[in-house]
Amino acid sequence: MADDEGRPEPVVRATGLGKRYGDFTAVDGIDFEIRPGEAFGFLGPNGAGKSSTMRMVGCVSPRTAGHLEVFGLDPSVDGSTIRARLGVVPQDDTLDIGLNVRENLIVYARFFGIARAEAARRADELLDFIQLGDRARDPVEPLSGGMKRRLTIARALVNRPDLVLLDEPTTGLDPQARHLLWERLYRLKQRGATLVLTTHYMDEAEQLCDRLVIMDGGRIADEGSPRQLIERHCPRDVVELRFTDGDRLAEAATTMAGAGHHIEPLPDRLLVYADDGERVVDQVEAVGVHPTGSLVRRSTLEDVFLRLTGRSLVEA
Amino acid sequence: MTGTGPSAPSTGRSERDGVSPEEAAAVGHRSPPRFLRVAEYHARLYRRVWRGTLVSTILGPILYLVAMGVGVGTLIDDSPTADLGVPYVQFVAPGMMAAAAMQTAVAQSLYPVLASVKWIRTAYGLIATPLRPIDIAIGLQAWLVVQLLAAATVFLAVAGVAGAVRSPLAVLAPFAAALGGLAYSAGGAAWAVSRESEQSFQPILRLGILPSFLLSGTFFPVSQLPAALEALAVVTPLWHSVSLVRGLTAGTLGGAAAAGHVAVLVAYVAVGLAAGARAYERRLHP
Numbered sequence: 001m002a003d004d005e006g007r008p009e010p011v012v013r014a015t016g017l018g019k020r021y022g023d024f025t026a027v028d029g030i031d032f033e034i035r036p037g038e039a040f041g042f043l044g045p046n047g048a049g050k051s052s053t054m055r056m057v058g059c060v061s062p063r064t065a066g067h068l069e070v071f072g073l074d075p076s077v078d079g080s081t082i083r084a085r086l087g088v089v090p091q092d093d094t095l096d097i098g099l100n101v102r103e104n105l106i107v108y109a110r111f112f113g114i115a116r117a118e119a120a121r122r123a124d125e126l127l128d129f130i131q132l133g134d135r136a137r138d139p140v141e142p143l144s145g146g147m148k149r150r151l152t153i154a155r156a157l158v159n160r161p162d163l164v165l166l167d168e169p170t171t172g173l174d175p176q177a178r179h180l181l182w183e184r185l186y187r188l189k190q191r192g193a194t195l196v197l198t199t200h201y202m203d204e205a206e207q208l209c210d211r212l213v214i215m216d217g218g219r220i221a222d223e224g225s226p227r228q229l230i231e232r233h234c235p236r237d238v239v240e241l242r243f244t245d246g247d248r249l250a251e252a253a254t255t256m257a258g259a260g261h262h263i264e265p266l267p268d269r270l271l272v273y274a275d276d277g278e279r280v281v282d283q284v285e286a287v288g289v290h291p292t293g294s295l296v297r298r299s300t301l302e303d304v305f306l307r308l309t310g311r312s313l314v315e316a
Numbered sequence: 317m318t319g320t321g322p323s324a325p326s327t328g329r330s331e332r333d334g335v336s337p338e339e340a341a342a343v344g345h346r347s348p349p350r351f352l353r354v355a356e357y358h359a360r361l362y363r364r365v366w367r368g369t370l371v372s373t374i375l376g377p378i379l380y381l382v383a384m385g386v387g388v389g390t391l392i393d394d395s396p397t398a399d400l401g402v403p404y405v406q407f408v409a410p411g412m413m414a415a416a417a418m419q420t421a422v423a424q425s426l427y428p429v430l431a432s433v434k435w436i437r438t439a440y441g442l443i444a445t446p447l448r449p450i451d452i453a454i455g456l457q458a459w460l461v462v463q464l465l466a467a468a469t470v471f472l473a474v475a476g477v478a479g480a481v482r483s484p485l486a487v488l489a490p491f492a493a494a495l496g497g498l499a500y501s502a503g504g505a506a507w508a509v510s511r512e513s514e515q516s517f518q519p520i521l522r523l524g525i526l527p528s529f530l531l532s533g534t535f536f537p538v539s540q541l542p543a544a545l546e547a548l549a550v551v552t553p554l555w556h557s558v559s560l561v562r563g564l565t566a567g568t569l570g571g572a573a574a575a576g577h578v579a580v581l582v583a584y585v586a587v588g589l590a591a592g593a594r595a596y597e598r599r600l601h602p
């Protein structure tokens with residue numbers, strides 16, 4: 001299946017997609033397309049509507065507005081058929097504590113109608129894949145948080161899904177476990193699976209996502225590759241000027257007005273966004289501002305994220 | 317039809333285009349209906365806990381049978397004013413069989429169902445597969461039928477040894493008991509799946525199930541009750557299943573009465589399942 005220009009059909013296509021819970025609008029008419037084989041990210045502050053969107057794509061939550069297609073099918077009609085080709089890692093683990101590690105995988109495979117012998121074979125294969133082979137017969141409950149997360153991911157792969165939905169797959173993991181997971185996800189992608197993930201780790205999004213959207217208050221604030229987003233919203237460098245004294249900081253903010261593209265005062269720091277950070281540092285000296293410390297770094301996705309969704313914790 | 321088969325349109329994976337015969341066999345073709353996959357899952361969970369349930373589902377009812385049928389029965393059968401027409405053990409054994417099925421059905425459809433959507437949340441794992449909420453609702457009931465039939469059959473054997481069975485029709489009694497249990501579990505699960513806490517369970521158990529157990533003809537004929545209570549007793553599913561089971565073990569069941577009792581029980585099950593279909597859908601596909 002391909003369109004006129006030979007591009008493959010998108011795996012997921014949403015237009016004006018919305019979700020209301022009673023009177024509350026969690027997802028407010030969003031448009032996106034996810035193409036086969038790409039890793040697509042949903043970023044956004046708590047309550048932005050990421051999980052609600054993931055659940056609609058996962059065909060376990062009916063949309064209340066707009067259109068949605070997954071594999072070219074309508075979730076409200078063909079939910080079960082679509083889910084047969086999905087792998088889902090929900091935000092909260094739903095492992096079965098009444099079953100051991102290996103049984104969790106076998107039982108799950110059976111839900112997909114996979115024959116017993118094949119289910120057992122896949123379970124062993126996946127346990128190796130997530131490096132939990134030696135815990136196969138152990139109960140699930142005493143596993144560490146990271147091990148449970150890995151098991152949940154293995155469970156999501158038991159049907160060899162074409163599309164894997166990962167809702168905060170690495171939250172709560174130590175760096176070793178995160179890197180193991182990244183590497184595993186990368187291998188999945190190499191094999192042709194399409195990945196959709198949400199995360200609160202900007203470095204993770206930069207590492208894993210070909211394209212992403214930043215959501216806020218149920219809407220999409222912007223969309224693009226990590227690099228595109230950084231280029232679109234931030235100059236190359238960020239200069240961080242530290243002050244111990246708030247008055248000195250406020251004074252410096254006035255003195256420095258006009259430097260770089262944009263200045264953002266924080267309680268302990270001034271952030272100056274500029275194409276050339278070193279020049280800003282020179283300017284600082286020249287105008288007689290004396291921060292207790294200064295640092296020049298590249299703009300990151302985190303800067304874009306904060307720029308688009310704001311720094312305050314006020315809920316949308 | 318799950319869509320995992322090789323005929324499903326492929327979007328992402330090139331691997332899937334060349335599906336091996338092994339994979340085709342593994343996925344799709346011989347797979348059982350979806351609700352049976354859920355029943356199989358419950359059976360697997362049960363394998364880990366079955367020893368713990370023996371006391372409540374099998375041993376308990378048998379102890380009741382001994383205490384009531386043999387112990388109390390001796391007093392009643394010797395009394396010159398007793399006019400049950402049969403030895404008491406033959407009266408109380410079928411009552412116990414039906415009541416035990418009710419208790420197991422209630423126990424399995426309240427707390428475990430709420431737990432699966434509220435506390436351990438395992439149901440949310442199930443719905444991320446081809447399973448639909450209705451499959452999860454019906455799969456549990458299907459598994460309960462198996463469990464209720466097994467318990468009632470063991471009980472029937474013991475009752476036979478105790479001399480409580482007089483008719484070969486008794487082989488149908490476990491089915492009647494299971495149907496009676498289902499009349500409770502179908503509605504019970506529908507109720508439990510839509511709760512946010514277990515607070516409403518205790519009143520149901522104390523004001524609904526316990527009085528039914530004591531007053532719906534299990535231990536004595538409902539005709540002994542004051543008229544108002546009798547009118548209440550005869551609308552409970554338990555009275556209908558007790559009457560069915562008793563008619564089968566005694567061999568006194570008439571065709572019209574049987575049809576009437578079965579119709580009432582089937583109606584309870586149907587209403588429970590219909591409510592469950594809606595309640596599971598709301599809960600699991602919010």
Ligand SMILES: Nc1ncnc2c1ncn2[C@@H]1O[C@H](COP(=O)(O)OP(=O)(O)OP(=O)(O)O)[C@@H](O)[C@H]1O
Pocket residue numbers: 021024025026044045046047048049050051052053091602
């Ligand atoms: N089942 C529900 N019923 C009512 N409101 C809901 C439900 N699910 C989510 N919400 C609300 O919808 C909004 C978006 O929630 P959602 O879980 O989609 O956010 P999120 O972006 O995943 O946040 P987080 O980063 O914290 O996981 C929140 O305000 C939440 O309270």
Ligand SMILES: [Mg+2]
Pocket residue numbers: 050051052091167
């Ligand atoms: Mg979320």
